[in-house]
Amino acid sequence: MLIDYHVHALAHGEYEYSFSWIEEYLRRAQAQNIAQIGFSEHDWFEERIDIELVKGVAARSEFCRMMVRVGIEVDYKPGREPEISRILAQKPYDFVIGSVHHLGEWPFDHPDHKNGFLQREIDEIYQEYYAMIDRAVKSNLFDVVGHLDLIKVWGFKPTARQENHFIKPLLRGMRMSGTVVEINTGGLRKPVKEMYPSELLLRDLFAHNIPITFGSDAHHPEELGSGLSAALQTAWKVGYRKASGFTRRQSTSYPLSEIRQGIS
Ligand SMILES: [Zn+2]
Numbered sequence: 001m002l003i004d005y006h007v008h009a010l011a012h013g014e015y016e017y018s019f020s021w022i023e024e025y026l027r028r029a030q031a032q033n034i035a036q037i038g039f040s041e042h043d044w045f046e047e048r049i050d051i052e053l054v055k056g057v058a059a060r061s062e063f064c065r066m067m068v069r070v071g072i073e074v075d076y077k078p079g080r081e082p083e084i085s086r087i088l089a090q091k092p093y094d095f096v097i098g099s100v101h102h103l104g105e106w107p108f109d110h111p112d113h114k115n116g117f118l119q120r121e122i123d124e125i126y127q128e129y130y131a132m133i134d135r136a137v138k139s140n141l142f143d144v145v146g147h148l149d150l151i152k153v154w155g156f157k158p159t160a161r162q163e164n165h166f167i168k169p170l171l172r173g174m175r176m177s178g179t180v181v182e183i184n185t186g187g188l189r190k191p192v193k194e195m196y197p198s199e200l201l202l203r204d205l206f207a208h209n210i211p212i213t214f215g216s217d218a219h220h221p222e223e224l225g226s227g228l229s230a231a232l233q234t235a236w237k238v239g240y241r242k243a244s245g246f247t248r249r250q251s252t253s254y255p256l257s258e259i260r261q262g263i264s
C-alpha cells in the first residue's frame with residue numbers, strides 16, 4: 001500500500017476530467033498498490049476540477065478499497081493571499097498544497113527559463129526561494145508544502161553553503177503551523193534526479209517533528225506511484241514511522257509500516 005497525494009489528471013491542461021480518464025487513473029493506482037490517491041490540479045485550472053465526477057468514479061465497487069481525495073496545488077506568490085483564499089472557498093477540497101514556482105516573475109522551474117540560474121548568484125537565488133517558502137508557510141493557507149527544494153530542479157546547487165543552511169531557519173515556523181511536507185518523487189524524473197526534499201533536508205524535518213506525506217507529481221497515469229517505494233524506504237531510514245492523509249482539510253496519520261507492507 002502506498003499513498004500518492006500529488007496527482008495531476010489535467011497535466012499541463014492537455015487533458016480533461018472525464019469518467020474514463022479518472023477511471024484510468026484509479027485503475028492504474030490500484031495496479032500500483034496505491035491505497036490513497038489525491039488529485040491536486042494546479043490552481044490555474046481550478047474551474048476544470050470536478051470533485052463530483054471524481055467521487056462518482058470512486059464510488060464504483062471495483063475501487064471500494066481505495067481512498068480517493070481531491071485537493072489542489074496552489075501557486076504561492078506574495079500578495080496573492082486574498083485571491084488564494086477566494087479560490088479555496090470555491091470547492092470542498094480535501095487538501096491544499098502550497099508551491100513556489102516563481103521568484104518574482106521568473107518561472108524558474110520552466111525549461112525555457114532555466115538560464116535565469118546563470119544570471120545571478122546561486123546562493124542568493126536559494127535564499128530568495130526559501131524566503132518565499134517561509135512566507136507560504138506563514139500564510140497559513142496550505143496543508144502541505146509542495147516539492148520543498150524545487151529550486152534544485154536543474155541541478156544548480158548552492159556553492160558556499162550546504163542546502164540545509166537555507167531551510168534551518170524555517171523549521172520552527174513549519175512545526176508551529178502544523179504544515180506537512182510532501183516527499184515528492186517528481187524530481188527523480190528531472191535533471192537533478194533527486195526527490196524533493198533531499199535526504200539531508202528530510203533528516204532536519206524529522207529532527208523537528210515535521211509530518212510528511214507522499215506524492216509522485218504524476219502528470220500521466222503511467223507516472224502514478226513512480227519512485228514512491230524508494231521514497232518510503234528513505235523516510236523509514238530517516239526515522240519516520242507515520243505519514244499523513246487528508247479529508248476535508250483534516251489530516252490523519254497512518255503508520256508507515258502499513259503503508260510499507262505492499263512493498264516487496
Ligand atoms: Zn508544482
Ligand SMILES: [Zn+2]
Pocket residue numbers: 006008073217
Ligand atoms: Zn504538481
